[in-house]
Amino acid sequence: MPITAIVGAQWGDEGKGKITDVLAQDADLVIRFQGGDNAGHTVVNDRGEFKLHLIPAGIFNPDAVNLIGPGTVVNLLTLVEELDMLEARGISTANVRVADRAHLVLPYHVMLDRLDERERGRRKLGTTGRGVGPAYADKVARHGLQAYEVRDERRFRERIARSVELKNRILEAYGEQPLDAGQLADDQLEAAARLGDRIVSALPLVEDFVSRDARVLLEGQLGAMRDLDWGIYPFVTSSNPLAGGASIGAGIPPRLITRVIGVVKAYSTAVGEGPFPTELHGPEADALRERAGEYGATTGRPRRVGWFDAVAARYAHRLNLFTDIAVTKLDVLDVHERIPIAVRYRLNGMETDDMPPTGLLEQAQPVYETAPGWCVATTSARSREALPRRALGYLDRVSTLVGAPISMIGVGPERKATILT
Structure with a gap:
């Protein structure tokens, strides 16, 4: 029973969409198990380049069912926009389903998200402003609305009216315009009607x-x-992107997950605030960012960039116990003569390979070892044997430091630029 979890082993933006797209060509069911439209999964295949926010990256296999799972939070309006975008480009969305227990992201969540960032000032979290955090907060506080509730219009309007009344008090206290509950409900119900029987148990x-x-x-x-629990809190998302979260957010018993793929870039990137030990600055960072095209798929913000952090990736392996890892964007490093890899942190005069909590991580300095670069283009390689010897050496070192074998290597954004080992 091949059930595979595909999870990020760094700060996000590792290329999970590409890896999902590759593997989904042989899949029957693809489930997004957490998060909302704050995600930006970029897929490049024979149909073009697509940026997906809610819909699973298995959508390009017409035979696969794509489920937005119960662990997600769903903005119905942006979901309809995403469906329309795909259909306009000739991609069938007939096999998209939305779990009826998924919680809804509503306009007041978006407003509260942006308001919260404004009030945090210099200690902002760097969220995408899509309302995901406040939607999960309402879920935990038992104020949330689930997708199935759109089926009972009278009750849905009553619940919206009560929620808007409460949220307007907060918005008005901070000088924001109040929301119209009737219009909000109308918009949600219209989007739900577009989805129709796609909302399922x-x-x-x-x-x-x-x-x-x-x-x-x-x-x-x-x-x-x-x-949320193991990351650089409070600079974290509001759900659990680990393999353990996959079980809960998809409705799959833990013992049935047979493969856990950790996805890493050949270097490191981050969007948002919080400690990022290997971060580069100045011209060196600009050159890496431009060569790699490191701009957020959801916000367009320049991503923070740095060298590969083996302490962080190993930490992810400790939490997920990867069966294998996928390394993406190896080709970005083709131009470097020497490539640093962070193997430990220096903290309070001592070295450690453990992951300290956020306040201490902010003080940590990376301890590097340096791998020789290969200075040869890898973009045309379609087998491990076709890669330069030094590129293989770099990959072997990454595998050793993380503690899991490498099964996939990305040497370009396209689906075909993926080496299966």
Whole structure:
């Protein structure tokens, strides 16, 4: 029963969308198990380049069902926009499903998200402003609305009216314009009508695929260093992108997950605030960012860039116990004569390979070893044997430091530029 979780092993933006797209060509069911439209999974294939925010990256396999799982939070309006975008480009969305237990991201969540960032000032979190955090906060506080509730219009309007009344008090206290509950409900119900019977009970659907020994992919969003419990709190997302979160957010019993793929870039990137030990600055950072095209798929913000942090990736492995790892964007390093790798941190005069909590990590300095570069283009390589010897040496060192074998190597953004080892 091949059930595979695909999770980020860094700060997010590792290339999970590409890896999901590659593996989804042989999948029967693909499930996004957490997060919302703050995700930005870029996929490049024979149909073009696509930036997906809610819809799983298995959408390009017309035979696969793509489920937005119960662990996600869903903005119905942006979901409809994403469906329209795909259909306009000739991609069928007939197999998209939304779990009826998924919570809704509503306009007041977006407003509160941006208001919270404004009030934090210099200690802002660097969120995407999509309302994901406040939606999860309402879920935990038992104020949230779930997707199934759109089926009962009278009750839905009553719940919206009560929620808007409460949220308007907060918005008005901070000088924001109040929301109109009737218009908000109208917009949500209109979007829900567009979705129609795509809103489904997820557990019977998942159980049916599992009972038939189908091939299932569990697609995560963000990465281990942004996990709510194990990441660089408070500079984290509001859900759990670890493999353990995949079980809960997809409705898959933990013992059925047979493969856990950790996705890493050949270097490190981050969007948002918080400690990032190997971060580069100045012309060196600019050159790496421009060569790699490191700009957020959701916000367009320049990503922070740095060398590979083996302490962070190993930490992700300790939390997920990867069966294997996928290394993306190896080609970005083709121009470097020497490539630093952070193997430990120096903290309070001592070296450690453990992951300290956020306040201490902010003080940590990376301890580097240097690998020789290869200065040869890898973009045309389609097998491990076609890679330069020094590139293989770099990959072997990454594998050793993380503690898991490498099964996939990305040497370009396209699906075909993926080496399966």
